[in-house]
Amino acid sequence: EAGVVQSPRYKIIEKKQPVAFWCNPISGHNTLYWYRQNLGQGPELLIRYENEEAVDDSQLPKDRFSAERLKGVDSTLKIQPAELGDSAVYLCASSPGPGTSYEQYFGPGTRLTVT
Amino acid sequence: AQSVAQPEDQVNVAEGNPLTVKCTYSVSGNPYLFWYVQYPNRGLQFLLKYITGDNLVKGSYGFEAEFNKSQTSFHLKKPSALVSDSALYFCAVSSAGSYIPTFGRGTSLIVHP
Numbered sequence: 661e662a663g664v665v666q667s668p669r670y671k672i673i674e675k676k677q678p679v680a681f682w683c684n685p686i687s688g689h690n691t692l693y694w695y696r697q698n699l700g701q702g703p704e705l706l707i708r709y710e711n712e713e714a715v716d717d718s719q720l721p722k723d724r725f726s727a728e729r730l731k732g733v734d735s736t737l738k739i740q741p742a743e744l745g746d747s748a749v750y751l752c753a754s755s756p757g758p759g760t761s762y763e764q765y766f767g768p769g770t771r772l773t774v775t
Numbered sequence: 776a777q778s779v780a781q782p783e784d785q786v787n788v789a790e791g792n793p794l795t796v797k798c799t800y801s802v803s804g805n806p807y808l809f810w811y812v813q814y815p816n817r818g819l820q821f822l823l824k825y826i827t828g829d830n831l832v833k834g835s836y837g838f839e840a841e842f843n844k845s846q847t848s849f850h851l852k853k854p855s856a857l858v859s860d861s862a863l864y865f866c867a868v869s870s871a872g873s874y875i876p877t878f879g880r881g882t883s884l885i886v887h888p
Contacts, residue, residue, distance in 0.1 A: 691874060702881055703865075716875060763821040765821065768817055
């Protein structure tokens with residue numbers, strides 16, 4: 661079974677530029693999460709999707725961050741414009757969905773460096 | 776609000792010795808507890824969870840954890856450490872029925888040959 665796929669793995673951009681990250685969850689997983697992991701910290705939730713619906717986006721900085729999961733499968737997270745403080749690893753995770761197991765399956769992450 | 780404390784930034788242990796990585800939590804109601812491991816340049820990998828039932832849960836790679844409600848702890852243990860266990864370990868908690876976990880800061884486990 662293929663795991664969670666993320667691309668790109670690394671991205672270096674200048675501040676004020678836009679950037680986008682892509683995630684393809686495990687087949688059949690209805691729940692998709694985007695996390696940000698700063699150096700020396702645990703992951704912090706940005707947004708959670710149940711199918712195509714964003715059900716928890718309270719931690720997403722909506723002035724510059726946006727996300728979509730149009731067909732309830734893969735998802736894109738965008739930052740526009742990027743700031744120096746956005747440098748972090750962006751992790752995508754998936755799980756089967758409500759009423760099933762609670763553990764999450766993580767992708768390898770995208771390491772973003774903003775210069 | 777829910778929170779997790781991993782009091783040790785780093786744990787050092789000799790290969791073959793038992794290891795313990797500590798985790799305490801705070802949550803309203805019953806907790807769901809998880810341990811994940813992260814290898815360099817990799818995403819987090821699920822090790823084990825406590826949802827309900829037996830307080831001692833067993834997981835992947837010989838790891839186990841004990842849920843202690845009175846001490847609000849969920850320490851990760853392994854009877855005999857391997858060099859390949861060296862990694863970053865994260866404890867996470869969510870309230871029962873919630874799909875939003877809060878992660879600790881992580882503990883770096885270093886197993887010396």
